[in-house]
Amino acid sequence: MKKSDFKIKIALLSLIMALAIFLVGFTLYNKLSIVEPIISEISSIEAVKEVEVNKEKDYLIEVGLLKVNNFAQVYSDIKDILDSKLNGKAYELVIKDKPNLLLNESYTSLQPALYQALANHEYVWLNEKLAEIAEVKGISYAFFLDDNYLFIQLIDEENYIYKAIKHNKDL
Numbered sequence: 139m140k141k142s143d144f145k146i147k148i149a150l151l152s153l154i155m156a157l158a159i160f161l162v163g164f165t166l167y168n169k170l171s172i173v174e175p176i177i178s179e180i181s182s183i184e185a186v187k188e189v190e191v192n193k194e195k196d197y198l199i200e201v202g203l204l205k206v207n208n209f210a211q212v213y214s215d216i217k218d219i220l221d222s223k224l225n226g227k228a229y230e231l232v233i234k235d236k237p238n239l240l241l242n243e244s245y246t247s248l249q250p251a252l253y254q255a256l257a258n259h260e261y262v263w264l265n266e267k268l269a270e271i272a273e274v275k276g277i278s279y280a281f282f283l284d285d286n287y288l289f290i291q292l293i294d295e296e297n298y299i300y301k302a303i304k305h306n307k308d309l
Contacts, residue, residue, distance in 0.1 A: 172223060179219045185212045188234075197229035205236075209300045210282035210289040238297040244275045245292060245299055256288065256305050264288075 173191045180189045180201060188202040199220060206212050213233070220229055237245075248271055255264035265281050268290070272279040282289040283305075292299045 176219065176223050179223070180216055183212060183215055186216075195228075197224060197227060198232065199229055200232045200234060202234040203300060205293070205296065205298050206291075206300075207280075208282070209280065209291045209302075210284060210287070213287070213289065213300075213302050214284070233300050233302065235300045236297050237299045238294060240275060240277065240294050241292045241297055241299045244271055244277055245290075245301070247271060248290075252288075252290075252303070256303065259306075261288070 173193070176191055176199065177189045180186055180199075185204050185206040186201060187204050188200075190198075190200040192198045192200075199216075201216055203209075203212065216231065220231065248268065251264060251267040255261060255267075261283055268279050268281055272292070276294075278293045280289075280291040280293075286304060288303045288305050290299075290301045290303070
C-alpha cells in the first residue's frame with residue numbers, strides 16, 4: 139500500500155468521524171435545547187394532556203388537550219411558548235381533541251356557514267348560526283375571535299372538538 143493511499147484513507151475516516159460527531163451534537167442540541175423545553179413548558183399548561191414534537195423539515199407539534207373552558211386562551215398560551223422557543227423557525231401546531239360522531243356531524247354542517255362568515259367577516263351571524271346548530275344538535279359551544287384566529291369549541295358531555303382557524307386580519 140502506498141503512503142498516499144494511506145493518507146487518503148485517514149482523511150476519509152477523519153471526515154466520516156467529524157460528520158458523525160457533528161450529527162450527534164446537532165441531535166443532542168436539538169433535543170436538549172429545543173424539543174425538551176417545548177415539551178416541558180407546554181406540558182405545564184393545566185389543560186394539556188400530552189405533547190409530541192417531531193422534526194422533519196419543519197417542527198410538527200401535536201398537543202392533546204383535556205376539556206377546557208377557553209380554548210382560545212390555551213391555544214394562545216401554546217403558540218406563545220412555541221414562538222419564543224423556536225425563534226422564527228417554521229412549525230405546524232396540531233391540536234388533538236376528543237370528537238364523537240355527533241360533534242363531527244355538527245362541525246361538518248357548520249362548515250358552509252363558517253367559510254361564509256370568514257369570507258364576509260360576518261362573525262356575529264356565525265355566532266348566531268353556531269347557537270342554532272348547538273341547540274338543534276343538543277351540544278354546547280364556545281366561540282372566540284382574536285386578531286389572527288377564529289376559535290370554535292363544540293362540546294358533547296365528555297367529547298369535544300377544538301378548531302383554530304386563521305382569518306384575514308381586516309376585521
